[in-house]
Amino acid sequence: MTKPYDETTKKHKVIIYGHPTLRKRAEEITIFDDNLREFAREMFATMEEYEGIGLAAPQVDRPIRLLVVGVPDEETEEMFYMAVANPVVKEPAGTYEMEEGCLSIPDIRDTVTRPDSLTMEYDTLEGEHKTIKATGMLARVLQHEIDHLNGILFIDHLSPVRRALLSGKLRRLERGESQEP
Template sequence: MSTRPILIIPEPKLRTLSEPVGKIDSEVRKLVEDMFDTMYEAPGIGLAAIQVGEQKRVITIDIAREGEGKQPVALINPEIIAESEETSFYKEGCLSIPDYYEDVERPARITVRFQDVEGAVREVEADGLFATCVQHEIDHLNGVLFIDHLSKLKRDRVVKKFTKMARREAVL
């Protein structure tokens, strides 16, 4: 088990479409373990494989509150198969956009189909924070960031700020 570096915008890989996982083998299970380690250390409640540079359709989530036991969930090849017309707002953040948070509107309830680490196909109905987190992470697999759900003005401001920071770091 080990942590991996998390990619930060404007890293171009974050805008790529992740590939489906064919065979769930020891390499995929190791990726899932590393993703949980990375996510917990960050700390965060969700992570997509592309955020650690792996172009695979794998996400990890744990929305347990502080003081509760860990409740890790790994979703391989997740796809949303149903969503409610009702929406909800959550203040979202992202490990690839550190220290920036904004309210994002998404469907309040979803049904997601995925494979677990043993390869079994599962379907789960989700609402609340779990539904928001699943949608946020699936967006990553499709090259979409939560800032893409914001106004162009807010999005441009954030991208500009992180592009400047990346340039400064490249000079050092």
């Protein structure tokens, strides 16, 4: 997919930890129309505005099963853009540790262990059912964003000790206070 938006595309505000939508299970998408495609373009534009590599619709307070990713291709270094509706992960395999962050949990990063390859079934913005195999960065971003569709955040994957260490920062986010540097 070439760059799927331009300067005129509307951008949304990303909601922050503590907002109830981040903990909801998002709804299946059943209507694949121009409204959905325009909203996906807005999500790509929002993702770039916030300098993210992935964004799930619940993060802009729309609890529907849609996510977008924009990651550099590991070989060509060109940007790879993908919009995914109704994803289902099959055949997760391997384990891999990688540091993650989240636009909805600013200033917190931590190492998360996840499968390093997977097969994903999903619908395109035209409602076409597809299957893709993903590894590396793409597999990582997809899993993080799919979690958002189920109300799961990357901090949920951390050990109780790590979460306890972050609890003060998380409480401040919940109260809407900015983080100290």
